[in-house]
Amino acid sequence: MADFFAMGGHGTFIWLSYGIVFLALIIIAIMSFIELRSLEAKLNKLKRNNKRSSKTTDTPENNSTGKV
Amino acid sequence: MHIFANPARFVRLANKILPWAIGVLALCLPYGLYLAIVASPPDYQQGDSVRIMYIHVPSAWMAMFTYMVMASASLAAIVWRHPLALIAGKAAAPIGATFTALALITGALWGKPMWGTYWVWDGRLTSVLILFFLYLGYMAIWQAMDDEETAGRAASILALVGVVNLPIIKFSVDWWNTLHQPASVIRLDGPTIHADLLGPLLWMAVAMKAYFIIVFLWRMKLEINKRKLAVLQMSVVNAHG
Numbered sequence: 001m002a003d004f005f006a007m008g009g010h011g012t013f014i015w016l017s018y019g020i021v022f023l024a025l026i027i028i029a030i031m032s033f034i035e036l037r038s039l040e041a042k043l044n045k046l047k048r049n050n051k052r053s054s055k056t057t058d059t060p061e062n063n064s065t066g067k068v
Numbered sequence: 069m070h071i072f073a074n075p076a077r078f079v080r081l082a083n084k085i086l087p088w089a090i091g092v093l094a095l096c097l098p099y100g101l102y103l104a105i106v107a108s109p110p111d112y113q114q115g116d117s118v119r120i121m122y123i124h125v126p127s128a129w130m131a132m133f134t135y136m137v138m139a140s141a142s143l144a145a146i147v148w149r150h151p152l153a154l155i156a157g158k159a160a161a162p163i164g165a166t167f168t169a170l171a172l173i174t175g176a177l178w179g180k181p182m183w184g185t186y187w188v189w190d191g192r193l194t195s196v197l198i199l200f201f202l203y204l205g206y207m208a209i210w211q212a213m214d215d216e217e218t219a220g221r222a223a224s225i226l227a228l229v230g231v232v233n234l235p236i237i238k239f240s241v242d243w244w245n246t247l248h249q250p251a252s253v254i255r256l257d258g259p260t261i262h263a264d265l266l267g268p269l270l271w272m273a274v275a276m277k278a279y280f281i282i283v284f285l286w287r288m289k290l291e292i293n294k295r296k297l298a299v300l301q302m303s304v305v306n307a308h309g
């Protein structure tokens with residue numbers, strides 16, 4: 001087992017490489033996912049509020065300008 | 069109206085692709101890692117340090133692949149003004165920058181035990197460092213300008229100019245003297261790498277491609293939501309004010 005982690009003396013470099021790659025990729029993925037979810041939540045909340053309080057016909061679903 | 073319809077159709081498509089990409093990642097990553105760290109033999113010259121290749125090379129491939137995605141999106145954004153194209157470029161950039169940084173870092177960590185140095189200013193390493201700066205520049209332009217349209221066009225032009233760097237990266241190991249080894253997988257005469265080393269490399273490459281698709285689609289949906297939110301907030305302001 002110790003031999004396995006030592007990787008023929010190159011263990012530090014190998015495990016550090018794998019560690020950095022996985023840490024970086026996981027952080028980017030989690031950050032993207034969390035931001036996506038929080039935006040979706042905000043969007044749903046606004047949509048609900050809009051439906052309740054607004055009587056205007058110019059909602060984003062049928063806005064006249066067509067701007068995204 | 070069609071501008072709004074397109075992102076909606078895209079989101080439906082993305083939602084169909086996402087579970088498949090997650091499935092491929094869940095399948096390829098554990099098996100790729102098992103081959104890379106446990107099952108594959110040490111290299112006859114490099115010993116176990118060759119295992120760094122299984123994350124270094126796919127990272128470097130993804131760094132270039134992501135740039136091609138970003139540049140193609142930028143071209144589409146400038147030529148056809150497709151609203152999703154700008155979003156695609158913006159979504160790809162941070163992923164590409166990460167892959168590029170990882171290629172550089174793992175390369176340094178592989179260089180130290182094999183070459184005796186973390187870094188050399190040769191063609192390959194320098195051109196990949198420039199790739200990293202191109203990503204940073206692209207993202208900085210998006211940050212620097214308030215108007216999305218102007219920022220997107222300026223960033224897209226930078227992305228297109230930077231395409232010249234891709235063949236330089238690819239052929240740098242043939243054009244200039246370097247410590248970096250030449251291509252051994254993507255060659256006209258076929259791979260020269262041993263099959264025992266090619267297997268884990270390809271599994272890891274597929275895993276990273278699946279990872280890219282997942283995060284790329286998340287980030288595109290995220291950008292679409294940002295724009296929807298801005299429109300909604302405007303309509304709320306209009307309705308109440």
